[in-house]
Amino acid sequence: MKGNAKYYELINTAYLLNDIYFDEVNEKTGKFINSSMLLDDELANIHESRGYKYYVYDSLYPRESDKIYKKGRVYVFKIRSIDKDLITKIRKTITKTKSEYFQVVSTELKAYDQFFINELYTVTPVVLTVDNRFWVKRDSMELLERRIVENLIKKYKDYYEEEIEVEESFIQGIEIKNYKTIGTKYKDIRLMGNKLTILVKEDEISQKLAFMALGTGLLEKNSSNGMGFCIAK
Template sequence: MKYFELKCKTFIKKDIEFIDSFDILSKYINFSMCQIEEYEKSHNENKFTNYCFGNFYPIEKSKIYKSGNIYDFIIRSLDEQFIKRLQDLLRENINHTYIQVLQTTIKTVKQFFISELYSVTPVIVSVKDENNKNIFWTISKDGDILKLQKQLQDNLEKKYQNFFDEKIESNQNFIQLLELKNQKQQSIFFTKNSKEDSKKIRLFGNKFKIIPNEDEVSQKLAFIALACGLGEKQSYGGGFSIWN
């Protein structure tokens, strides 16, 4: 098993506030990939995307990515063809208001042993409350760590099955230890446009340190987390992770 990482060196045409950065990157990637019919269809049908992306870096202390500066961002996927086609599409998308991709490089990463996972962007997880209503998991709204771990596990298993078209059998949760790294809720904002108006949507999430179990299945799922993101809403920037 391996994933493919597309690193994009990006020129900022106009100041971008951190609160808007996920939305701008998400729309930029989605617009580019939807130039190909099969990817547009998959996006519109709300299927698993099999990719994830991280925000601009280096991070600015001012919380503003400044016009005239160059930043990097990374896209990962299990799908080599997707990454190679996206590489060209991003460079061809030259008329964007805020950003222009100047240079791209692709790196192939083969499966390796993962001792620790760290989420760099908020991990978004949906759970049911006592009224069977969908809510975002937070320590204040739910606080059930076992429920959280099960949702993360189930989500990764579905991503594996979706891409490889086979089930992955597990006797235990892939998480040996989970540590909540934020004191306040983390958020991703995006704008939903309609014919009538536009509305800013807020996704609530958390940042985690995860120590995976050492068995073969747990390590596969940890690798899927790196390749496709932890939790939900990867097309908006959720759950991008790094390792140790």
């Protein structure tokens, strides 16, 4: 295993150069992060490769009640990763990155050791693709839970290069928090997702998987559109 489990959080303070409507924020933030990765050869290779990227980001803060993030104002967004080298390199390139929308004026990098997690809450929607369409509330909750677990197990095995023996789901309970499915712009489509509250079991394996969710995000489109960004309670 690559040392004790940690995740790293890069807090970016950004000056907005143009207005952004709320459902375009994550797409434009993702493009900005991608542009920063192209300034470093190793990061560029990661960006262009297939497979897990091991990072996730959230939306801009503070939120705007009229759903328009304003030109000339300062906002904060976070990037999380379990890969210290990746997040450290992004920190070096992101302040040098030119964009139509963002200018990062300062960064702060924090590290978090694994801690006990009672509950996960998704700040950005989780996205699950099932048979070339997006999972929606009327679909099977058992399928949603199973795919969440399988996704985290794959990320864990792939990154740490070790097996993890999972006999049952790490999820004790799961609740969908939104009334309607949430749409977010991504390229020429709209990603349809849901915000979740997940109760986490207390055993060691369950805690490892929940911590992996904090560092890499839940389910799909974590690095490309910031989906599945979680906070712990």
